[in-house]
Amino acid sequence: MKINSINKDIRKSNTLDGDFYCSNEMFEIVRKNIFDRSWQFVCSSEELRQNNSAYPFYFLDGFIPEPLVLINNNNQINCFSNVCTHRGNILIEKKSVLKNNIVCNYHGKSFNKLGEFLFMPESEGMENFPCSSDNLTKVDLKNFFQFQFVSLDPIIPFDDLINEMESRVSWMPFNNLKLRSDLSKSYEIEANWALYCDNYLEGFHIPFIHKDLNATLDYKKYDVEILKYSNLQIGYAEENDICFDIPNNSADFGQKIAAYYFWVFPNMMFNFYPWGISINIIKPVAVKKTKIDFISFVWDEDKLNKGAGGDLDKVELEDEEIVQRVQKGVGSRFYKNGRFSPKMEKGVHHFHSLISKFLFK
Numbered sequence: 001m002k003i004n005s006i007n008k009d010i011r012k013s014n015t016l017d018g019d020f021y022c023s024n025e026m027f028e029i030v031r032k033n034i035f036d037r038s039w040q041f042v043c044s045s046e047e048l049r050q051n052n053s054a055y056p057f058y059f060l061d062g063f064i065p066e067p068l069v070l071i072n073n074n075n076q077i078n079c080f081s082n083v084c085t086h087r088g089n090i091l092i093e094k095k096s097v098l099k100n101n102i103v104c105n106y107h108g109k110s111f112n113k114l115g116e117f118l119f120m121p122e123s124e125g126m127e128n129f130p131c132s133s134d135n136l137t138k139v140d141l142k143n144f145f146q147f148q149f150v151s152l153d154p155i156i157p158f159d160d161l162i163n164e165m166e167s168r169v170s171w172m173p174f175n176n177l178k179l180r181s182d183l184s185k186s187y188e189i190e191a192n193w194a195l196y197c198d199n200y201l202e203g204f205h206i207p208f209i210h211k212d213l214n215a216t217l218d219y220k221k222y223d224v225e226i227l228k229y230s231n232l233q234i235g236y237a238e239e240n241d242i243c244f245d246i247p248n249n250s251a252d253f254g255q256k257i258a259a260y261y262f263w264v265f266p267n268m269m270f271n272f273y274p275w276g277i278s279i280n281i282i283k284p285v286a287v288k289k290t291k292i293d294f295i296s297f298v299w300d301e302d303k304l305n306k307g308a309g310g311d312l313d314k315v316e317l318e319d320e321e322i323v324q325r326v327q328k329g330v331g332s333r334f335y336k337n338g339r340f341s342p343k344m345e346k347g348v349h350h351f352h353s354l355i356s357k358f359l360f361k
Contacts, residue, residue, distance in 0.1 A: 200261075
């Protein structure tokens with residue numbers, strides 16, 4: 001299936017074709033060429049604070065259901081395949097603290113906390129045993145402050161993906177962050193994952209869709225900074241609204257900033273507010289179905305429910321309604337593609353350009 005390429009000049013470029021958001025064939029190409037080789041957020045190290053903690057998970061839920069496990073071994077977190085190298089049984093099913101070694105409950109093959117083979121019953125007579133393939137496969141794991149990321153086969157170096165965001169926000173009080181499960185939610189929408197990202201990546205729709213949010217932000221100052229594999233939208237506060245206390249060593253010192261909205265390719269959103277961070281992971285389920293995980297971390301309880309990060313649930317529901325309407329529209333036989341606003345849709349153009357770059361790589 002052929003999808004249009006994206007012109008580097010936003011003034012001349014069309015958006016991705018409507019078929020991109022509706023085709024099962026394209027959905028599979030995206031899975032193989034983009035998501036299989038992406039970096040994905042897993043959790044905060046707070047989830048593995050205790051020594052010998054094990055945190056099992058699937059790489060991208062049902063979309064790429066690769067069984068993996070994080071293990072804290074003497075305050076060093078590693079990621080391994082969570083599959084026994086004997087007959088493929090899942091080794092660790094629940095978040096837990098390992099008392100001893102990892103022992104498969106099917107036939108008893110065991111591994112230490114570094115994923116190395118230790119013992120297998122009834123193995124007498126086996127030739128070339130044990131060998132390196134009897135160990136658990138170690139998987140690439142990186143961190144951004146306390147946040148853990150995994151890739152099965154990274155196409156982008158992690159530093160290239162995250163360094164620009166890290167340098168911009170490193171002054172924030174990450175040491176004070178606490179996971180707030182009570183403020184974290186998941187949503188499902190009847191729309192393609194990329195349509196949800198498109199909507200996030202422009203402030204063009206805010207005055208039309210988010211009346212309350214628009215009242216707290218200075219729309220006239222809207223801009224987006226295009227980075228290598230990410231981009232940044234800054235929400236500037238109106239005169240008397242809550243904003244960050246920015247130190248003088250920051251590039252943004254003296255600005256009234258209500259929120260930093262970082263998008264990281266292909267499907268991660270890091271929203272920094274005076275109260276803390278909302279991490280949004282956009283998970284494809286089917287060509288026209290997407291799961292969105294909102295994970296909240298708080299560093300200042302007194303600023304919750306105020307300013308640009310005040311009513312995220314209302315903003316989310318407004319976004320979901322419009323994105324689902326657009327999904328119906330892009331499937332029309334009369335819709336081919338659109339054009340980008342050079343001022344307001346630089347972030348969407350950047351996203352489409354990256355998709356075009358990696359789609360058939």
